[in-house]
Amino acid sequence: MSHLITLATCNLNQWALDFEGNRDRILESIKLAKAEGARLRVGPELEITGYGCLDHFLENDLYIHSWEMYAQIIRSPETHGLLLDIGMPVLHKNVRYNCRLLSLDGQILFIRPKIWLANDGNYREMRFFTPWMKTAQVEQFLLPPLIQKITNQRFVPFGDAVIRTLDTCIGAETCEELFTPQSPHIAMSLDGVEIITNSSGSHHELRKLNRRLELITSATRRCGGVYLYANQRGCDGDRLYYDGCALIAVNGKVVAQGSQFCLKDVEVVTATVDLEEVRTQRASFLSRGLQAVNSNVKFERIDVNEELAPIESRFNPKIAPSKERPIFYHSAEEEIALGPACWMWDYLRRCNGTGFFLPLSGGIDSCATAVIVHSMCRLVVKECHEGNQQVLADARKLSRKGESWVPQVPQDLASCLFHTCFMGTENSSKDTRSRSRELAKVISSYHVDFNMDSLVGSVVALFEVTTGKRPIFKIFGGSQTENLALQNIQARLRMVLAYLFAQLLPWVRRIPNGGSLLVLGSANVDECLRGYLTKYDCSSADINPIGGISKTDLKRFIAYAAKTFDMPILEEFLTATPTAELEPITKDYVQSDEIDMGMTYEELSIFGYLRKVEKCGPYSMFLKLLHEWTPRLTPAQVAEKVKKFFFFYAINRHKQTVITPSYHAEQYSPDDNRFDLRPFLINPRFAWASKKIDQIVAQCEGKDIKELDVMSVD
Structure with a gap:
């Protein structure tokens, strides 16, 4: 015997505070779910407001507008006929909660507040919301008068409950709750809940998706059941890109999976599942039955006098269960090509920009940024050719090309939107100028x-006239202070020129109604971490697509793009020595980034990971690397590298306070505006930790540690 039911989940590209736009995308997803015969539709976390509202969640207006949008959704007959699971914030007894509202045929069944809030990394949910800590308890919620008039209900249950229809039982958990050790789905499955939904606002990080999918498949493999995962997708107004990948799993098998990166604003994923498979698997394990009988958590049932799967659909020979499918993952190189590109497209279209301006230096970082813009153009053209009317309308609007224009190749769009510039000095080489020019030609940017x-x-002369002293470069006999000052003059003037050209190039090109271009930064995550950039130089921009990506990953991405995008010019960027080109080139000297920094980019990635992800200070980082890097390096060399890293990290922390908002892609991003909350005035010597490191080095070298001026520490 089978018990078939069609279920729907979705990826929605919501935008913080875009109430009407968010409402329309929700309605579109419901329409598509109904067209597929779904009886349950699950949407992303906080889909009515957008997930990234941040401190706007503290404003009462937001809660009023949320109910106004929800009223318009449930009173529409088009939303009736299936169980709806919609996310929005709710104020209950003057306490703010992150909630899910479940309804059927215009009637609210109950409101389920989030129990475990995300409060680390990029998330600060406890700044805005209070967790519901009353396990399996329910209160009565007084509906706003606006909703009472529509539903003819005054009170609805509010709390940790589940829905019981005539033929199955449905429970809900939200995003972070899946990642906790004692996830709600465990207790729900033991209490007979067969379908579990998860509304999420989960962001993209390189190589992160597998963890999320492993948790979902593992949960349903151990507990049995059907799991519907919905997620936000796109840039909803912040540094994060929510990467979709809605899916449906049954007993540990994925039967439907949505795309991870896509320009579609609404993507609905459906599957037909057999609830008898869930019942059979669960009943097959005696230990599961014993745990269910002895479980102390019993959820209140919200009864619905209706079958979710009508009897006629259970035995319809034309309907079959969805088959298991392999889980799809992108490579890290593909993630770099797609994630930042989608993020940039959302940013550009939502700010109604005229295009992008990029200082194209001829180095690999600005090259990677340019190639990501090219990837964006490829995605847009592909969607236009596949009939995505929203993307085509946005492309026409941004390009100012008129209602009949359709881009045929990525270069058609780039020639309208993308502007690049090589800002040379006497310190620039012919090679970097040539690479910059040739790449711009291949991509078809407007290049100056x-x-x-x-x-x-003129700036140096002004200083000389004012002070009577003229600074000179170090290789000509100047001091380190003079050397840095002369480099910084060039770097900071490039920022000024970047914004000048970004404002005036649309005017030069006579672009109709053209405003300023968005200036793109191109400092990678390792340079930001080390502080190997000038404050307020051309790394200061409007947005930075690669600010959360390591140099190592960028090189791999360029190698991938050279073949995948058929761009042989990129090979020249891979073999070039990374250099800022801010010092004079002589027969005996060419400036090198890694020599200047005193460490390799690979080492920087390791330092960054240990500092942020492994939570290592100087002493514990030294101990870890002592085991990993010896005998390749001596203990004294390991100590020197660790101390040097923390010294430059500390003295450059102030640069992170003004760093360009970057696409978040790496776990060790040093962005202290959101992700890396640490002081920016630190003693760069880390004196006590350094003494302890010296003590270990002395022990390794067989010296008498009593000679060291270090207190004995157990």
Whole structure:
């Protein structure tokens, strides 16, 4: 015997505070779910407001507008006929909760507040919401008068409950709750809940998706059951990109999976599942039965006098259960090509921008940024050719090309939106200028090229007239102070020029109604961590697509793009020595990034991971690396590298306070505006930790540690 039911979940590209737009995308997802015969539709976390409202969640207006949008949804006959699971914030007894509202045919069944809130990394949910800590308890919620008039209900249950229809039982958990050790789905499954939904606002990080999918498949493999996962997708107004990948799993098998990166605003994923498979698997394990009988958690049932799967659909020979399918993962190189590209498209279309401006230096970082813009153009053109009317309308609006224009190749779009510039000085090489020019030609950006020596010379001359002293570079006999100052003049003037050209190039090109271009930064995560950039130089921009990506991953991405995008010019960027080109080139000297930094980019990635993810201070980092890097390096060399990293990290922390908002892609991002909350005034010597490190080095070298000025520490 079988008990078939069709279920729907979705990826929605919601936007913080875009109440009407969010409402329309929710309605579209419900319409598509109904068209597929679904009886249950699950949406992302906080889908009515958008997940990333942040401190706007503290405003009472937001709660009023949420109910107004929800009223418009449930009173529409088009939303009737299936069980709806919709996410929005709710104020209950003057306490703010992150909630799920479950309804059927215009009647609210109950409101389920989030129990475990995300409060680490990029998330600060406890700043806005209070967790519901009353396990398996329910209160009465007084509906707003607006809703009472529509539903003819005054009170609805509010709390930790489940829905019982005539033929199955449904429970809900929200995002973070899946990641906790004692997830709600465990108790729900032991109490007979067969279908579990999860509304999520989960962001993209490189190589992170597998963890999320492993948790879902493992949960349903151990507990049995059907699991519907819905997620936000796109940039909803912040540094994060929510990467979708809605899916449906049954007993540990994935039967439907949505895309991870896509420009579609609404994507609905459906599957037909057999509830008898759930019942059979659960009944097959004696230990599961014993745990169910002895479980102390018993959920209140919200009864619905209706079958979720009508009898006629259970035995329909034209309907079959969805088959298991392999889980699809993108490679890290594909993630870099797709994630930041989708994020940039959302940012550009939602700010109604004229396009992008990128200082294209001829190095691998700005090259990677340019190639990501090219990838964005490829995605847009692909969607236009596949009939995505929203993307086509946005492309026409941004390009100012008119209602009949359709881009045929990525270069058609890039020539309208993308502007690049090589800002040369006497310190620039012919190779970097040539690479910049050739890449711009391949991508089809509007490219300008100039020398700024006269501008740099004017600033130096002004200083000389004012002070009577003229700074010179170190290789010509100047001090380190003079050397840095002369480099920083060039870097900071490039920022000024970048914004000048970003404002005026649309005017030069006579773009109709053209405003300013968005300036793109191109400092990678390792340079930001080390502080190997000038404060307020051309790394200061509007947004930075690669600010959360390591140099190592960027190189792999460029190698991938050279083949996948058929761009042989990229090979030249891979083999070039990374250099800032801020010092004079002589027969005996060419500036090198890694020599300047005193560490390799690979080492920086390791330092960054240990500092942020492993929570290591100088002493514990040294101990970890002592085991990993010896005998390749001596204990003294390991100590020197660790101390040098923490010294430069500390003295450059202030740069993170003004760092360009970057696409978040790496676990060790140093962005202290959101992700890395640490002081920016730190003693860079880390004196006590350094003494303890020296003590270990002395022990390794067989020295008498009593000679060291270090207190004995157990």
